[in-house]
Amino acid sequence: KAGVTQTPRYLIKTRGQQVTLSCSPISGHRSVSWYQQTPGQGLQFLFEYFSETQRNKGNFPGRFSGRQFSNSRSEMNVSTLELGDSALYLCASSLEQTQETQYFGPGTRLLVL
Amino acid sequence: GNSVTQMEGPVTLSEEAFLTINCTYTATGYPSLFWYVQYPGEGLQLLLKATKADDKGSNKGFEATYRKETTSFHLEKGSVQVSDSAVYFCALSSRGSTLGRLYFGRGTQLTVWP
Numbered sequence: 267k268a269g270v271t272q273t274p275r276y277l278i279k280t281r282g283q284q285v286t287l288s289c290s291p292i293s294g295h296r297s298v299s300w301y302q303q304t305p306g307q308g309l310q311f312l313f314e315y316f317s318e319t320q321r322n323k324g325n326f327p328g329r330f331s332g333r334q335f336s337n338s339r340s341e342m343n344v345s346t347l348e349l350g351d352s353a354l355y356l357c358a359s360s361l362e363q364t365q366e367t368q369y370f371g372p373g374t375r376l377l378v379l
Numbered sequence: 380g381n382s383v384t385q386m387e388g389p390v391t392l393s394e395e396a397f398l399t400i401n402c403t404y405t406a407t408g409y410p411s412l413f414w415y416v417q418y419p420g421e422g423l424q425l426l427l428k429a430t431k432a433d434d435k436g437s438n439k440g441f442e443a444t445y446r447k448e449t450t451s452f453h454l455e456k457g458s459v460q461v462s463d464s465a466v467y468f469c470a471l472s473s474r475g476s477t478l479g480r481l482y483f484g485r486g487t488q489l490t491v492w493p
Contacts, residue, residue, distance in 0.1 A: 270422075299479050308486060309468065314479030322479050356422055360479075367413070368472075368481055370423040 267293055270359050270371035278377045284345040287374045291338050291359030298340040299368060300332060303354040312355075315340055316362060344376075352378045381406045381477060385469045385484030392459055392491050400454040400487045402443075402469035410471040412436075412445055412452040413481070417466045426454075426467070459491045 271290045279285050291298050300312040311324035315334035332342040338359075344351055354375050358368035385402040392398060404410065411430045415423040427436030432447035441456045452469060469484040 272422075297479050299481070301481075309481075309483040311480045311482075316479065322477065324480070358423075358481075366472075367411075367425055367428060369425065370415070372422040 270357060270369055272355075272357050272371040272374050274374060275372065276375050276377075278379065279347050280379050281347055281349060283347050284343060285347060285376060286341055286343045287355055287357075287376075289340045289342075289357030289359075289371060291340070291357075292369055294361070295359035295369075296338050296362045297360045297366070298334055298338065299358045299360070300340070300342050301356045301358065302326075303356055303373070304352075309356070312342065347378045349378050352376060381410070381471060381473050381482045383469050383471055383482050383484040385467075385487055387485055388488040390487060390489045392489070394461055394491055394493050395458045396491075398454070398456040398459045398463075398489070400467055400469075400489070402452045402454065402484060404450050404452065404469075404471050404482075406450075406471055406473050408473055410473045412443070413470045413472070414441070414443055414452070414454050415468045415470060415483075417468065417486070419465075423468065459489070461491050461493050464489055464491045 273288045297316045299314040314322040318334045329345045334340045354373045356373045358370045360366040360368045382405045413428045414426040416426045427438040429436040429445035435444045466486045470481045
């Protein structure tokens with residue numbers, strides 16, 4: 267099976283712009299989770315989607331949003347970008363059961379100038 | 380609440396040395412425990428996991444045992460190689476309101492010299 271894919275892999279934006287990142291889960295996986303990784307804060311949970319519904323959300327401002335489509339693909343959007351949003355954004359997919367293993371994509375590296 | 384504490388590096392070893400990276404956790408209920416590895420410029424790869432007390436996860440010579448009495452999941456390898464150089468993350472998942480979320484430690488940078 268193909269792994270989790272994320273596009274784009276690299277992105278440069280300026281402050282105030284918005285950005286949309288895409289994630290395609292492993293075939294058959296219905297849960298998609300998003301994480302932000304920075305040197306200072308480590309890995310932080312953004313949100314999780316299952317069957318097009320957000321089931322869980324981390325402690326991020328409303329500028330961070332996401333959605334999931336009927337084919338389980340997911341997007342996350344960050345509006346009004348700030349310098350501190352520069353990070354590696356990781357997407358992970360898993361089967362529907364709880365405590366199931368999450369498989370990660372290669373990430374999208376976002377640089378905000 | 381749920382949290383993971385792991386020894387922060389960096390850890391520097393010579394090839395064929397023994398590796399231990401400590402990981403302890405706090406969790407509500409009975410979590411599943413994971414070790415992930417991240418190579419430079421890449422995402423996280425699952426290294427091993429354990430889903431209940433006394434389970435031992437193993438992969439590529441790495442091992443970790445789920446110890447409920449000490450709330451620990453220490454990672455060990457008997458003989459490290461240069462190719463093991465990476466960042467290692469301990470993580471847990473739990474049921475209930477934290478569905479779909481992994482809790483991660485801060486990561487341990489391992490460098491292995493030839």
